[in-house]
Amino acid sequence: MRNILLSLCYVGTNYHGWQIQKNAVTVQEVFQNALFKVFDKIVDIKGCSRTDAGVHANMYCVSVKTESNIPCNRLKLAINKFLPGDIAVNDAIEVPIDFHARYSCIAKEYVYKIWNAPVMNPFLYGRALHYWYPINIEELNLAAQYFVGTHDFTSFCTYDKRKSQNMVRNIKNFTMEKNGSLVTMRVTADGFLYNMVRIMVGTLLLVARKKISLESIKDVIESKDRSKAGPTAIACGLYLNKVFY
């Protein structure tokens, strides 16, 4: 038995997220169908996380256990032959048998893209948030620094009350840059709560619109109250960008 770590890239527009669902097409379903064509049997796969409908991935990791002895590089090409154009395998490497794409992960980086201009860029339609009020990138960068460090992120989580969950996460860095009209926010943490990046982005945009002060991000974190944070920014601006092991 071998354990292969595959690194995928996908455009999330046409999918209801990663995880298999009964009534919607997902990346996992399409990916498993491609694996079935390569291996001619159902294989055990583990994804590195769930992603929401419409969220993209520049790097999404999957570990696959298989008896097959196809070399990694040929495996990569073989799977790609059976994938549609909006999903691709960029890398395949052999990992220890106890490696798990989700539980072995030590950190993830997400990117959030915003097209900040009066008219949306058609090439980024479904691939970035269209936001037309002015963004002062230096101010938002300062605001984002309040998120960095170890905090209870209850205010920034769409919360399933039935679950008791540890809401503490460590954000290692949160930076942003503006190139022309494109704002790219980049955040790395040991883990993320459900909708955490999108709610942090929605809250930063409240700062951009002067609805709250940049210093009040600190108070929103301390309140541990979802209603104090901003709205959940739309899914299509979000990209899982790197997975660290």
Place this chain on the structure above:
Amino acid sequence: MRNILLSLCYVGTNYHGWQIQKNAVTVQEVFQNALFKVFDKIVDIKGCSRTDAGVHANMYCVSVKTESNIPCNRLKLAINKFLPGDIAVNDAIEVPIDFHARYSCIAKEYVYKIWNAPVMNPFLYGRALHYWYPINIEELNLAAQYFVGTHDFTSFCTYDKRKSQNMVRNIKNFTMEKNGSLVTMRVTADGFLYNMVRIMVGTLLLVARKKISLESIKDVIESKDRSKAGPTAIACGLYLNKVFY
């Protein structure tokens, strides 16, 4: 009567080119429908050129004659409200009444994008040619310089024999650059023959594959023989990038 010059941007993937056709949806049709909703009547519009099915435009110019006195900036926003996400109006300015988007044009710039790696980038699927053989960018840049200047481009035209046509064009510059795996070719001329950019790209890729020498581009031009040039590179890599007046 006013004459308004509109600058459009569109993703060509979902359209059978610019020009209205009976049996296929085109950018012009969708755009005219949006104008009809704004002006509540059919207006006379002139596009700057035809584009093929699947070709994109970062800048496509249309002149529109109208009795309406809506200010240009409001007109831009009004039209955008009625356009789908893959088409947008970026600019609207008033021009002299005898201005014609096609005949007043003095030069155009096209961009051709190539994803040069073994695995295609899903975010460029339908937006770039996937080409996996190595590209020596310095060599292709040298090869491309043979196109620059005033030549008879018969070898680089999908030719309608019923038409007698002046096949001489002046290429002002032809440059290319590589950023990571993305090759971007950029060519400016006073005008282009049918499929001219795509056939020049197809011929440059013969040089990349060592099927012809870079110096032989000169011979292919002089032969005035379409069969001596390379294949027509696929439409989806091509972008109308700038229109000069």
